[in-house]
Amino acid sequence: MEIIQIVGLGLIATILIIVVREQKPLFAFLLAAFTGLFIFIFLIGKIDSVITVLEDLADRSGIPSIYLKTILKIIGIAYIVEFGAQIVRDAGQESIASRIEFAGKVLILVMAVPIISVIVETVMGLLPAGG
Amino acid sequence: MIAWLSDWLRDIIAVILLAAFVELLLPNKAMLRYARLVIGLLILLTIMSPILRLLQGDFNAKLKDGITHWDQLEVKREVKMPTLSDIQKKAEQLNEKQESDAAALMEQTLESAMKSAVTKQTGQQVEAVDVTLSWEKQGQKMTPSLESVLVSLPEPDEQKKPADAPSSTGDEVQEVTAVQVDINDVDVQSDAGEAAKKQDDPNGGQDGWVQANAEVGKEIRNLLAEGWAVNPGSIQIRQRAGSSN
Numbered sequence: 001m002e003i004i005q006i007v008g009l010g011l012i013a014t015i016l017i018i019v020v021r022e023q024k025p026l027f028a029f030l031l032a033a034f035t036g037l038f039i040f041i042f043l044i045g046k047i048d049s050v051i052t053v054l055e056d057l058a059d060r061s062g063i064p065s066i067y068l069k070t071i072l073k074i075i076g077i078a079y080i081v082e083f084g085a086q087i088v089r090d091a092g093q094e095s096i097a098s099r100i101e102f103a104g105k106v107l108i109l110v111m112a113v114p115i116i117s118v119i120v121e122t123v124m125g126l127l128p129a130g131g
Numbered sequence: 132m133i134a135w136l137s138d139w140l141r142d143i144i145a146v147i148l149l150a151a152f153v154e155l156l157l158p159n160k161a162m163l164r165y166a167r168l169v170i171g172l173l174i175l176l177t178i179m180s181p182i183l184r185l186l187q188g189d190f191n192a193k194l195k196d197g198i199t200h201w202d203q204l205e206v207k208r209e210v211k212m213p214t215l216s217d218i219q220k221k222a223e224q225l226n227e228k229q230e231s232d233a234a235a236l237m238e239q240t241l242e243s244a245m246k247s248a249v250t251k252q253t254g255q256q257v258e259a260v261d262v263t264l265s266w267e268k269q270g271q272k273m274t275p276s277l278e279s280v281l282v283s284l285p286e287p288d289e290q291k292k293p294a295d296a297p298s299s300t301g302d303e304v305q306e307v308t309a310v311q312v313d314i315n316d317v318d319v320q321s322d323a324g325e326a327a328k329k330q331d332d333p334n335g336g337q338d339g340w341v342q343a344n345a346e347v348g349k350e351i352r353n354l355l356a357e358g359w360a361v362n363p364g365s366i367q368i369r370q371r372a373g374s375s376n
Contacts, residue, residue: 057145070173078157101161
């Protein structure tokens with residue numbers, strides 16, 4: 001049961017952080033960051049199975065692989081941004097965290113550019129040429 | 132017809148399922164709006180696919196092309212930090228260029244200084260002075276040394292007597308001696324011998340050029356040797372071939 005391990009780890013880390021924070025706030029932050037990193041890496045392997053299911057679904061329905069690629073990229077960006085921003089936010093740097101999130105949003109929108117260009121081209125093609 | 136319709140519907144359903152999955156997977160709400168936009172575009176594309184296919188053939192290939200093109204653009208746009216070896220190579224190139232520039236400048240200055248000195252001291256008109264520098268490695272640095280000096284005199288018409296020249300203005304020459312020039316003294320004897328031989332043969336020069344007459348030649352040679360410590364053997368003096376020589 002991994003959930004027990006993870007929750008246990010989280011509880012222990014929380015208690016340790018509360019104990020240490022009075023003496024050394026820096027160590028408390030490091031402990032928090034490390035715990036977050038550990039849980040993230042622990043769970044990133046589990047997402048693998050979910051992604052396999054998604055790929056299977058895409059394969060069987062015959063939708064183009066490029067759709068799935070784009071969607072997976074979006075998920076990846078979202079996770080990485082969320083993780084990094086959360087750690088920075090724990091350290092008290094709210095402004096930097098929001099910059100990281102902003103970067104993630106921009107990169108997700110960049111994903112959409114080729115799709116938008118295809119749609120726009122089509123709409124342009126629908127319009128009568130001489131109009 | 133029914134088969135095609137069911138294919139299309141299956142596609143749409145699959146994409147929408149995928150979108151629902153993604154929304155579940157997304158970690159926070161802030162990203163949701165942006166992800167939703169992209170996924171919505173994908174769904175739109177799927178729904179429109181029959182029209183698209185009708186209008187412009189295989190749009191999927193086009194989309195793929197667009198995305199790969201975009202990826203390549205992004206890779207190209209990435210700022211590449213130059214490596215240390217790159218920087219060092221560049222520095223070396225710049226150094227070499229600087230050195231060659233400095234050498235060229237030095238040659239020019241030497242040429243003009245020699246020209247004016249010869250004109251002043253001997254009264255002899257000088258057409259051009261050609262200085263060749265050679266680089267010698269001394270430890271880490273390359274140091275220049277005078278390799279050869281080629282003095283070209285114009286056609287001798289009314290040759291001024293060398294005796295006319297003022298011989299007391301040695302101070303100009305003294306000033307320029309500050310230029311430190313390394314001379315390898317080893318070859319002095321042989322070079323001097325060769326030069327003497329050349330001097331003996333008045334027609335030994337190239338087309339249109341002959342050796343200057345011995346008196347003038349000797350004077351210029353002495354002047355340059357004194358003023359710039361040029362190896363007398365490496366000085367060549369030639370004259371435009373004229374009627375009187």
